[in-house]
Every structure is written in C-alpha cells, then in structure tokens.
Amino acid sequence: MNFTLTNARLINPETGTDTLGALRIENGLIAEILPAGTEGIDCNGKCLAPGIIDIGVKIGEPGERHKESFRTAGMSAAAGGVTTMVTRPDTTPAIDTPEILDFFRRRAADMVPVNVLPMAALTKGRNGAEMTEISFLQDAGAVAFTDGDRPVSNPKVLQRALTYAADLNALVMAHPQEPTLSQGACATSGPLATKMGLPGVSPMAERIQLERDLALVEMTGGRYHADQITTAHSLPALQRAKDAGLQVTAGISAHHLTLNQFDIEGYRTFFKLKPPLRSEDDRLAMVQAVSTGLIDIICSMHTPQDEESKRLPFEEAASGAVGLETLLPACLQLVHAEALTLPQLFRNLSLNPAKLLGLASGRLAISAPADLILFDPDKPFVLNRSNLLSKSKNTPYDLRRMQGSVLKAFVSGKQVWGPT
Amino acid sequence: MLTSRHLLGIEGLSKQEITAILDLSETYVRQNRQPNKHSNALNGLTQVNMFFEASTRTQSSFEIAGKRLGADVMNMAMQASSITKGETLIDTAMTLNAMHPDLLVVRHPHSGAVALLAEKVNCAVLNAGDGQHEHPTQALLDALTIRRAKGRLHRLTIAICGDIAHSRVARSNMFLLGKMENRVRLIGPRTLMPAGVDQLGVEVTDNMVEGLKGVDVVMMLRLQKERMDGGFIPSTREYYHRWGLDAAKLANAKPDAIVMHPGPMNRGVEIDGVLADDINRSVIQEQVEMGVAVRMAVMDLLARGLRRQEKDVMV
Numbered sequence: 001m002n003f004t005l006t007n008a009r010l011i012n013p014e015t016g017t018d019t020l021g022a023l024r025i026e027n028g029l030i031a032e033i034l035p036a037g038t039e040g041i042d043c044n045g046k047c048l049a050p051g052i053i054d055i056g057v058k059i060g061e062p063g064e065r066h067k068e069s070f071r072t073a074g075m076s077a078a079a080g081g082v083t084t085m086v087t088r089p090d091t092t093p094a095i096d097t098p099e100i101l102d103f104f105r106r107r108a109a110d111m112v113p114v115n116v117l118p119m120a121a122l123t124k125g126r127n128g129a130e131m132t133e134i135s136f137l138q139d140a141g142a143v144a145f146t147d148g149d150r151p152v153s154n155p156k157v158l159q160r161a162l163t164y165a166a167d168l169n170a171l172v173m174a175h176p177q178e179p180t181l182s183q184g185a186c187a188t189s190g191p192l193a194t195k196m197g198l199p200g201v202s203p204m205a206e207r208i209q210l211e212r213d214l215a216l217v218e219m220t221g222g223r224y225h226a227d228q229i230t231t232a233h234s235l236p237a238l239q240r241a242k243d244a245g246l247q248v249t250a251g252i253s254a255h256h257l258t259l260n261q262f263d264i265e266g267y268r269t270f271f272k273l274k275p276p277l278r279s280e281d282d283r284l285a286m287v288q289a290v291s292t293g294l295i296d297i298i299c300s301m302h303t304p305q306d307e308e309s310k311r312l313p314f315e316e317a318a319s320g321a322v323g324l325e326t327l328l329p330a331c332l333q334l335v336h337a338e339a340l341t342l343p344q345l346f347r348n349l350s351l352n353p354a355k356l357l358g359l360a361s362g363r364l365a366i367s368a369p370a371d372l373i374l375f376d377p378d379k380p381f382v383l384n385r386s387n388l389l390s391k392s393k394n395t396p397y398d399l400r401r402m403q404g405s406v407l408k409a410f411v412s413g414k415q416v417w418g419p420t
Numbered sequence: 421m422l423t424s425r426h427l428l429g430i431e432g433l434s435k436q437e438i439t440a441i442l443d444l445s446e447t448y449v450r451q452n453r454q455p456n457k458h459s460n461a462l463n464g465l466t467q468v469n470m471f472f473e474a475s476t477r478t479q480s481s482f483e484i485a486g487k488r489l490g491a492d493v494m495n496m497a498m499q500a501s502s503i504t505k506g507e508t509l510i511d512t513a514m515t516l517n518a519m520h521p522d523l524l525v526v527r528h529p530h531s532g533a534v535a536l537l538a539e540k541v542n543c544a545v546l547n548a549g550d551g552q553h554e555h556p557t558q559a560l561l562d563a564l565t566i567r568r569a570k571g572r573l574h575r576l577t578i579a580i581c582g583d584i585a586h587s588r589v590a591r592s593n594m595f596l597l598g599k600m601e602n603r604v605r606l607i608g609p610r611t612l613m614p615a616g617v618d619q620l621g622v623e624v625t626d627n628m629v630e631g632l633k634g635v636d637v638v639m640m641l642r643l644q645k646e647r648m649d650g651g652f653i654p655s656t657r658e659y660y661h662r663w664g665l666d667a668a669k670l671a672n673a674k675p676d677a678i679v680m681h682p683g684p685m686n687r688g689v690e691i692d693g694v695l696a697d698d699i700n701r702s703v704i705q706e707q708v709e710m711g712v713a714v715r716m717a718v719m720d721l722l723a724r725g726l727r728r729q730e731k732d733v734m735v
Contacts, residue, residue: 194620195591198532
C-alpha cells in the first residue's frame with residue numbers, strides 16, 4: 001500500500017533535525033521525503049520518527065508463556081512504538097540450537113505484528129562452559145549471541161567464543177557484572193542497602209567485569225556490546241576502549257536513566273532490577289553519557305514477571321521489569337528535562353541499534369523500510385499498570401505521571417498500531 | 421498508644437513513643453518480680469508466634485510475655501510447616517489471618533519480609549527480627565537496661581562491637597540510640613562493616629582499644645557465622661585477639677562502663693567468659709529479664725491500639 005504522511009515533525013536521527021515535512025511510503029519503503037503541505041494523511045504536527053529497535057526483550061516463550069506470549073509481547077511492542085524486538089535467549093530451554101531458534105522464529109512470524117530478530121545463547125544452556133553453534137545459529141537467523149544476565153565467568157570460554165565469533169563477524173552481547181561479587185546481592189551497596197539490611201553489591205562489580213571483557217575484546221578483536229552500563233565507574237573503561245578503536249558499544253535501560261536506588265525503599269519489588277538501581281549521581285552520569293554518545297543505545301530490558309514471583313520478600317523476589325510500553329514515555333522524560341533532543345533520543349532508540357545489527361531501518365532515509373512511529377511527545381497521562389497490554393504488569397512506573405503516547409506505528413508500511 | 425498498628429522497626433518510632441514503651445516496661449519489671457506475675461492486658465486476645473528462623477530465647481521471651489498478660493499464645497514452628505510444602509509467605513499470612521489472631525509475632529530470615537506480611541493481615545504485627553534489617557524489641561530491651569544502669573538514655577557514648585554487617589540488633593540499636601541523642605561508635609573489622617554505614621550518623625573504627633576509650637556502654641555482638649558466605653575473618657582466634665572483649669580492652673572504657681550482649685554468646689570468640697559472668701560489669705542476665713518486660717509493654721500498647729480501633733469502628 002502506498003501513502004503519504006504529511007504535516008509531521010520529522011525526527012531524523014541521522015541529520016539531527018526536527019523539521020515539518022512529509023514522507024511518501026511505497027511498497028513498504030520510504031520513497032520520498034517531501035515538504036510540509038503535501039497532500040496525504042495529515043499528522044497535525046505530531047512527531048514522526050523511525051520505529052524503536054529494542055535490544056534485549058524477553059519473551060516468555062518457550063517455557064514461561066504465563067508471563068509473556070508472542071501475542072502479548074507483539075501487542076505491547078506495537079503499542080509502545082517498538083517496531084523491532086531483538087529478543088533474548090534466556091528462555092526455558094535456552095535458545096541455544098538452530099532447532100529451537102527455528103521454532104522461535106516460526107512462532108514469532110505467526111503471532112507478532114512487528115519485526116522479531118532473535119539473539120541466541122553464546123554458550124550451551126547459558127552455562128558458560130561450551131560455545132554454541134554460532135555459525136549454524138547465524139544461518140538460522142540469530143543476530144547476536146548472549147547468555148542474557150549470566151556473565152561468562154570463565155575468561156577462557158569468553159576468549160574462545162569472542163575469537164570464534166570474530167571470524168563470523170558475529171556480535172557478542174554481555175552482561176558485565178562480576179559474578180562472585182554480585183552473588184546474592186539485590187541492591188547497590190551503600191547507606192540505603194545497609195539501613196534496609198539488604199545484601200548489596202558495589203557498582204565496582206560492573207566495572208571489574210567490563211574491564212575484563214574489554215581486555216578480552218582487545219585480545220581477540222571481536223564485536224562486543226555491553227547490555228547495560230549503569231554506573232559512572234564503568235565509563236572511563238568504555239571511553240578508553242572506544243578511543244582505542246575496539247568494536248565496542250554499550251546500552252542502558254530506560255529504567256536506569258529515570259529511577260534511582262531510593263525507589264526500592266519500602267521493599268518495593270517492582271523496582272528490583274538487574275543490575276540494581278544506582279545512586280542519583282550515577283543516574284545523572286548515565287544521562288550525560290547517553291547525550292554525549294558514549295553510551296550508544298537505550299533499551300527497555302523488557303523482563304516480564306508474574307505477580308507470584310514479585311509478591312515475595314525483596315531478596316527472594318524475581319528481578320526485572322516490563323518496559324516495552326513505557327520505554328518511549330520514560331525516555332521522553334529526559335527530553336522534557338532538556339537532557340536530550342528528540343533526534344538525539346532516536347539516535348539511541350533506533351539509529352544506533354540498526355547500525356549495530358546492520359539493519360536498513362532505524363532512519364528516515366529514502367529506501368529504508370517504512371518502520372515508523374507517529375507520536376505525541378507531550379500528551380500527559382497517569383500510568384495504570386492494569387492497562388498494559390503485556391501479560392505481566394510488573395512496571396516500576398505504576399501510578400507515575402508520564403508524557404508521550406504512540407498514535408500510530410507502521411512496520412514495512414503496514415499499520416500495526418493506532419486508528420486507521 | 422503507638423501511632424502505628426504494628427511494631428515493624430525502631431525507624432518508625434518517635435522519641436516519645438520509645439520513652440513511653442520504656443516507662444510502661446518499668447511497671448512490668450515490677451510485676452515480673454512478684455510471686456503473682458499475671459495481669460489481664462491481653463485477656464481474650466490470641467497471640468501467634470511465627471518463627472521462620474530458629475530461635476529459643478526470643479521466642480520463649482515472647483511466649484512468657486504473652487502468657488503473663490493473659491493472651492492465648494500459640495507457637496508455630498514455620499520451618500517444619502507449610503513453607504516447606506511451597507506455600508508463599510503471603511498465603512501463609514492470609515491463612516492465619518482467617519483464624520483471627522490479634523497479635524502476630526514474626527521472625528523471618530529476609531529483610532522486609534515482616535513488613536510485607538503486615539500489609540496482608542488485619543491484626544497487629546510485631547517484628548521479632550527480619551533478616552539483617554531490624555529487631556526492635558531487642559533494641560528496646562537494651563535501652564531499658566542502659567537506662568536502669570546509667571540513670572539516663574541520652575548523652576551517653578555507646579560502642580557496638582563486632583559483626584555489624586550481619587546484625588539486625590546493631591541496626592535497631594543504632595537507630596534507637598541515635599534518636600535518643602547518644603554517641604554511637606561502631607567497632608569491628610572492616611570486612612564486617614556494611615558499606616556506607618558511616619553516613620548513618622555513627623562513628624566507625626576498626627581499633628578496639630581506641631574505640632572503647634571513654635565509652636559508657638560496651639555492646640558486644642555475636643559473630644554470625646551462619647549468615648556468612650565466605651571468609652570475613654581469618655580465624656576466630658585472630659578475631660578474639662583483635663576484637664574479643666577481655667578485661668584489658670575493657671580497661672579503656674569508663675571505669676563504670678557496663679558490658680552487654682544480645683546472646684547467644686560465643687565465649688572466647690567475641691567475649692571473655694569470665695568477663696561475661698562478672699556481675700559488676702556484665703548486665704547480660706538483666707537484658708534477658710528486661711526482654712520479657714519490654715515485650716509485655718509493647719504488646720500491651722499494641723493491644724490498646726487494637727481496642728481503640730475496634731471502638732472507632734463501632735462508633
């Protein structure tokens with residue numbers, strides 16, 4: 001279907017511009033960029049941006065369909081303006097063979113209106129011992145390799161996996177947390193964790209593992225993405241690696257950009273995340289790092305958990321929060337606070353993830369796929385978690401005043417969200 | 421009367437409430453020393469002790485306190501019960517709640533678990549220790565012991581020594597003694613000092629001799645080996661040498677300084693056995709006695725709260 005979206009603010013992360021204009025969509029691709037006033041579907045001056053590419057989405061299938069299914073994840077993504085979900089392999093069983101990956105992709109194709117690009121496990125069973133069939137998995141469609149929130153503790157295993165992956169130009173994503181230091185911890189160490197009597201982990205555990213990983217990347221020449229960098233202690237190492245020309249990128253969840261450790265007060269388990277929420281100083285440093293581009297990508301780290309796994313004493317409760325539907329409003333908080341411009345934000349949400357994965361989407365460019373979202377950045381609302389489309393409702397933003405709503409979402413020119 | 425329906429921690433109490441609890445405790449100290457130890461503050465009420473973690477002294481102290489006030493007291497050994505069958509804490513609480521208890525005395529190995537349970541029940545909940553968070557009645561009984569020995573509970577210098585990191589007793593005592601305007605000094609190996617504790621209004625040192633200088637009260641803590649996941653100290657003999665309380669180290673404190681320990685003691689690990697038994701310095705037995713009185717006072721006040729609430733509902 002061919003159509004024109006007109007009178008929209010075109011948020012272009014490549015050029016860094018935010019100007020009124022129109023887009024002509026033909027055969028699922030962006031065909032032309034036109035001036036405002038062109039005839040077509042009137043967007044009334046709302047924002048039109050490349051759809052979000054969210055790296056690190058957990059879907060409950062296989063194994064935990066009661067927490068999230070392909071169908072609910074797909075609806076949640078479309079509603080949140082996420083036009084590409086890059087999924088995690090930390091399912092039950094883990095996605096570590098081409099056969100499981102094949103099942104996963106077929107289910108996704110049947111049920112999900114947005115793009116699904118799966119990541120596969122880096123080691124078999126995510127056990128950190130033996131690497132998976134990286135080449136076969138690549139052929140089956142894996143876009144990156146990761147053991148999810150389990151760091152590969154044995155440096156020899158990671159060294160070999162990085163070396164092997166480098167030959168195939170495969171991307172390795174890691175969760176930089178030194179496993180023995182962070183074992184059993186459920187909060188960032190400091191006066192608050194001490195007062196609450198919770199086992200804490202120093203933010204240094206992140207830096208230690210990141211430094212180790214970066215040394216291995218230097219040794220092997222592999223491509224490496226740190227899923228979440230959340231503390232200022234990690235930034236110098238990241239900067240050094242980038243300056244040295246290593247193929248290294250870093251992400252952060254919107255939660256770590258908008259919440260801090262004090263949110264867990266009262267033992268509120270919906271704020272129990274991995275890594276744990278950090279100090280306000282760290283949060284501000286991360287916002288700064290995102291705006292300078294040192295941190296490349298913002299993601300939701302969508303981790304559905306049912307009520308049962310959260311209604312427990314803090315130490316026993318499961319970690320993680322859903323985020324597909326709140327990713328954009330949470331990030332817009334940074335725009336409204338003037339920490340980021342809209343084009344800068346979409347550089348982190350769309351353009352950089354596309355570049356990292358070698359996708360043609362993520363930009364407003366001629367002959368790019370028409371994966372687009374139309375949104376109102378200002379619309380205020382109070383989040384009610386029971387209205388989320390995700391099967392699990394474990395959001396830390398319940399009852400929070402937020403701004404921004406996705407009016408329409410398109411995937412390859414086909415509308416997947418909003419009134420037609 | 422307390423402002424809250426529950427007693428979940430010292431943090432939620434005001435200075436006035438602490439003083440009120442201690443004042444009422446004094447009457448129960450007197451009552452407990454008479455041949456007839458019974459009164460009827462909890463007549464007709466049901467008290468359930470739920471201990472998810474093994475305890476002998478605290479549980480019996482609560483049981484005696486309840487019985488002396490006329491409550492029907494039931495002990496539930498939670499380790500042996502439905503928890504092992506996979507029931508969640510909240511389900512256990514809801515089940516119990518349906519039996520209409522009035523006072524729930526709860527101990528749990530995880531911080532914040534008692535507060536979580538309190539949200540789900542209609543009765544008054546008393547925290548008898550949650551993880552490494554709080555143990556409010558221990559801090560109150562320590563305060564009563566100090567007040568009786570020193571004649572006041574303000575402008576004293578109190579050293580809390582040993583395994584601070586794993587101790588809920590240390591946290592509750594820090595909060596209480598701080599609120600009452602005392603100087604609190606934490607002494608122990610750096611490996612057993614929780615991160616950032618120096619930002620909570622206390623002095624911190626790893627030197628026992630320096631730390632004990634001029635203190636009025638020496639509060640020893642038990643080395644909680646069962647909570648440790650790895651070596652925090654090289655050996656108990658080195659620990660005793662550097663941080664164990666003996667007469668020589670105690671000589672640095674004020675001549676009339678008292679020695680306290682929440683029990684159970686590891687003699688020869690954190691405290692010299694002879695010193696622990698020295699009736700001129702050690703108030704350890706008195707602490708146990710005060711424990712019953714303080715728990716009676718707290719339950720009495722919580723019961724008054726419940727009755728007030730009922731009246732409000734009827735009007």
